[in-house]
Each structure stands twice: as C-alpha cells, then as structure tokens.
Amino acid sequence: MIEIKDLHKSYKMGSNSLHVLKGINFNVAEGELVSIMGSSGSGKSTLLNILGMLDEADSGSYTLDGVPIKDLNEKIAARYRNKFLGFIFQSFNLISYKNALDNVALPLYYQGMKRGERIEKAMSYLEKVGLADWAGHLPNELSGGQKQRVAIARALASDPKMLLADEPTGALDSKTSYEVMNLIQEINDEGRTILVVTHEPDIAAMTKRIVNLKDGKIIQDTRVNQVRALENV
Numbered sequence: 303m304i305e306i307k308d309l310h311k312s313y314k315m316g317s318n319s320l321h322v323l324k325g326i327n328f329n330v331a332e333g334e335l336v337s338i339m340g341s342s343g344s345g346k347s348t349l350l351n352i353l354g355m356l357d358e359a360d361s362g363s364y365t366l367d368g369v370p371i372k373d374l375n376e377k378i379a380a381r382y383r384n385k386f387l388g389f390i391f392q393s394f395n396l397i398s399y400k401n402a403l404d405n406v407a408l409p410l411y412y413q414g415m416k417r418g419e420r421i422e423k424a425m426s427y428l429e430k431v432g433l434a435d436w437a438g439h440l441p442n443e444l445s446g447g448q449k450q451r452v453a454i455a456r457a458l459a460s461d462p463k464m465l466l467a468d469e470p471t472g473a474l475d476s477k478t479s480y481e482v483m484n485l486i487q488e489i490n491d492e493g494r495t496i497l498v499v500t501h502e503p504d505i506a507a508m509t510k511r512i513v514n515l516k517d518g519k520i521i522q523d524t525r526v527n528q529v530r531a532l533e534n535v
C-alpha cells in the first residue's frame with residue numbers, strides 16, 4: 303500500500319532550517335495496523351502528513367497503492383487523497399454547528415452524492431460506531447469519546463482504503479482511549495489499513511506493528527502481539 307524510500311523533510315524558518323525527517327524507509331502492506339511512536343517533536347505528524355498527502359517531502363520517493371505521488375498534479379492529488387484516505391485527528395475537527403449525522407455526511411456531499419443516499423450512508427456509519435441514537439446531537443453535546451467516534455464514522459464514510467490517525471486518543475481518558483482503539487481494531491479486522499500516530503506505548507501496543515521514530519529516523523520496527531481491550535475496562 304505504502305512504499306517510501308529515503309524521505310527527507312526540513313522546515314525552513316528564516317535563515318534556519320530544521321531537519322525533521324532524515325531518511326525514512328518504510329513500507330506498509332494492505333490490511334496492516336501500524337503505530338508510529340515517538341516522543342513529542344520526533345517528526346510523527348510530519349511523516350503522517352506526508353503519507354496523507356497533506357504535505358510534501360523535500361526528497362525521496364513515496365508510492366501509494368502503486369502510484370508515485372510526486373507525479374500527480376494538485377487537482378488529481380486532491381481527488382486521489384479524498385478517495386483513498388480517511389483522516390482522524392486528536393482534536394476531532396468536527397464542524398460545531400452541524401449535528402453528528404451531517405458531520406458524517408459532509409464528505410459524501412463533496413463527492414456529489416444525493417442527499418437521501420448521503421443521509422442513509424452516514425446513518426449506517428453512525429450505527430457502526432454505536433452512535434445511531436446521537437445522530438441529531440451537536441458536537442458540544444457529545445463526550446470526547448463520542449466525538450472521536452463521529453470523526454471515525456466521517457473518515458469511513460468515503461470508504462477509504464487507508465485511515466490515518468494522528469494521536470486519536472490524545473484528548474481522551476484512558477478508558478475511553480481503549481474503547482476508541484478497540485473500534486480502530488475492529489475496523490482493521492475488516493481489512494482496512496490503518497496508521498496510528500501516538501506517543502503512548504499503551505496505545506501502540508494495541509496495534510500489530512510499532513515503528514519507533516527518534517530524531518527523524520526509524521530506530522525500531524517491530525511486529526507485536528496486538529493487545530486487545532477487555533470488555534468493560
């Protein structure tokens with residue numbers, strides 16, 4: 303699914319330059335559940351943003367599902383990203399004046415889907431994340447865990463091949479974090495490829511493979527026995 307070779311990224315600030323990614327080599331196969339772990343500032347979000355085509359590397363190559371990303375023009379890249387990738391963020395990024403259902407339906411609107419079909423599909427994804435009864439509620443009427451479930455339903459709505467989650471449990475207490483990771487595991491069990499960025503070892507342990515990032519380099523890449531959340535933790 304993902305093939306990156308010798309990826310480098312620096313941020314330029316005036317006459318200074320900060321070398322954040324220093325030659326990353328990394329492959330992800332279809333169906334994997336991978337965590338990218340590292341301390342704050344290690345370059346996790348930078349890497350995930352490049353993988354998510356939200357940012358570009360300075361050098362190196364990136365092939366997503368067989369397509370070299372550098373060759374795409376901006377318009378095609380955007381279409382490719384919307385079709386191929388679903389994003390989940392620490393801060394949920396829900397639209398505050400739209401209810402749960404409309405938040406989930408929004409990507410389908412941008413795909414040009416008709417309203418009836420859109421609502422039906424969005425509702426099925428809300429059901430999937432256990433929030434059918436909350437469809438008419440605004441984000442500020444939902445708990446943190448519920449908000450993240452809505453965001454996950456929204457990410458799934460366009461049926462992306464891969465989900466990219468940047469600290470999806472960063473704003474949640476530990477019980478809720480396990481519940482959200484449990485949902486992510488279920489979605490992966492159905493065959494969807496998922497990348498989770500986290501600085502928490504407990505969260506990484508719930509994935510199948512941990513890639514350790516330090517000072518802009520991968521220092522360890524280990525397959526692990528996935529920890530499963532217990533019922534009623």
Ligand code: ADP
Pocket residue numbers: 313314315320322340341342343344345346347348349
């Ligand atoms: P992480 O997600 O692991 O905390 P980031 O990828 O966000 O790390 O950041 C890596 C380093 O790059 C940090 O030192 C951060 O301050 C810096 N950085 C991130 N984004 C930018 C930016 N847009 N401009 C300048 N520096 C940045």
Ligand code: MG
Pocket residue numbers: 346347348468
């Ligand atoms: Mg980050």
